[in-house]
Amino acid sequence: MCRTVYRPTAPGRGPGGSVPYGLPMRATASVLHVDLDAFFAAVEQRDKPSLRGRPVVVGGTGRRGVVSTASYEARHYGVRSAMPAWQARAQLPGGAAFLSGRFDAYRRSSRAALGVLRELSSVVEQVSIDEAYADLAPDWPVDGWSRADAEALAERLRAGVRGATGGLTASVGVGSSKMMAKMASEASKPDGLRVIWPGEEAAFLADLPMRALPGVGPATTEKLRTFGAVTVADLRRMALPDLVSILGEASGHGVHDLARGIDRREVTTHREAKSVSAEETFHQDLTDVREVTAELGLLARRVAARLEKAGLFGRTVGVKLRRHDFSTHLRSTTLAHGTDRAELITEQAVRLALGIGVGDGVRLLGVSVSGFVEHSQELMPLDLGPGVTSGSQESHTADVSSETDAAVGWDDEESHAARLGRVAWPTGADVVHAEHGAGWVWGSGLGRVTVRFEGPTTGPGPIRTFEADDPALRRSDPPAWAP
The missing domain is CATH 3.30.1490.100 (DNA polymerase, Y-family, little finger domain)
Incomplete structure (x- = not known):
């Protein structure tokens, strides 16, 4: 196999050393972005057959809780991340499930999905538990490949993720930069793929609102709107000196480049915790x-x-x-x-x-x-x-x-129970009963805990209620998603 390595020249820097002006743009679609769809909620639906096809919200389940992830069924009703849980409950119909987070389960699924990506690329940058970039140039003949080649590799990744995670879906984008690869994956959600070929960046971006560009927040949008800019195409019509005058040296150059699809950031394998x-x-x-x-x-x-x-x-x-x-x-x-x-x-x-x-x-x-x-x-x-x-x-x-509480509050129930000296039974937690086997907490309160006995490889299971201090019931590790 031909092996082409992308080695950029040493970067030049803008004022203050904050904006790289000197890195060349890639001439190939060799940056890949993968995003696991509605990740936390999807893991819950995989592990809990009775919730498949139903609205599921993951996050703080108490009165002060905040939505971390909503399934696509819940998003249909306008529920979104960072929304207060009480508002999500008001917007959703009966039968919606509100679950505490299970980070062990999410970490296991994330490792499985990222393992597939690392089999395809030696340069992987994980940016969150459900999102990563990969540089394809060191391992694939990107200088000579076609759009069909890039699409085939993206589909191979998606199929691999489905198989490795017990059916979780991923959206994949490929482009000439990290920005374009991410925007391509966003455009293909959910459960899709898109390749933005070099030269197509301007057409892809033209009709998008300014806020679609990474780093262009509400304050920047409002400033530019007063000068008549609404879409990315409007931004491209603004001269660089004008953008610098409005936004400052670094931000002006940055927005000028982003509006043209220019992103010179490299895919890096190491991200230091701050x-x-x-x-x-x-x-x-x-x-x-x-x-x-x-x-x-x-x-x-x-x-x-x-x-x-x-x-x-x-x-x-x-x-x-x-x-x-x-x-x-x-x-x-x-x-x-x-x-x-x-x-x-x-x-x-x-x-x-x-x-x-x-x-x-x-x-x-x-x-x-x-x-x-x-x-x-x-x-x-x-x-x-x-x-x-x-x-x-x-x-x-x-x-x-702040107008809204942005903290997810994962441990609300567990910390509250610990303060009262009780066993914690957060909704959605994995449990096992000595007689009935593995299941998950359907709900708890008034000294009782209700469990649904089912798992990723079963059908919807029965529901039983126990005393909260039943010695036969205990917390357990997440279930295996493969038979």
Whole structure:
């Protein structure tokens, strides 16, 4: 097989080093983007036969929960990601399923799907649990192939994903850049493929609204709309000096390029984590400082466990606090040395949160660690006086407001149960019963838990209700999707 390797020249940089102007554009459709369709909801429908063909919403299931993913059946009713769960419930008909997240199940399916992609390309950039790019140039004869060749490879990937994941579907796009490959996959959703051949970029983009371009948000759109720009074609008619004058040097050049389908970013195999965080939205506002302190400790322990697993140490501890009125407050402090210790993270998080104040109630708390370093060289704590710690060097403050609660709140039910000393039975969780076998939590409350006994390789199964403390019932690992 012919092997063609794409090796771009060293990139030039725009003002401030932020915009690459010097990388050449590819002359071949050799960048692939794959996106697993309605991923979380699709995994739930695969593993729960009784939910197939029904509206399914995955995310926080409590009163303050937020939609993470909605199945296409739910999207038909206008349900979308980041929508408050109460609004989704109001829009959906009876029979819709609202489920807590099962990250173990999602991770397993993601690994299976990405394994298929890595068999086709040696250069894969995973950007999220359900989305990735691949550079095809190092492994395929892209200089000499046709549109049919690119389509055949995309279809091979889609078929491989279906087989490896027990029937999950993927949308695949191929283009001359990451931007065009992603927009091609978006245009083929759900369960499709599209190839945008070099030279077709301008025609594909022309009639799309400006917001379709990556990085063109509401503020930029509003600025450009005052100058008569609505579509991408309108943008292309604007001169570069005018765009720079309106948006600034870096953004002006960036929008000018994107409107022409120019994206010089490379597919990279390594993406550095910028932060590790955990947050939770509460069923009821927290008004007691002791409750806030306890929750911050739980969040800090989760963050510390993730840092330890990843072998990371961070210098910057951050807190996110959302009040009852949806105002959101962010605080951070930078330590003298990196840490992964839950005790120190808790200490700093509590200090930052109390500096904000509990006020009339807290609906969301979050803890994060960033500023990663290779080693932890913490100093022994010194008594430097009230409110002063030996590890703290500097603090930073930012206040923002939000109209909607963007936190998914995956652990709402489990954390609430833990606070009450109960077994957690979140809706949708995998369980096994000593007599009846494997199933999932249909619902729980009033000291009982209802289970539907079915799995990915069965038909819809029976429903039975048990006492919540039934010793024969326990949580289990996700089911295998292959017989």
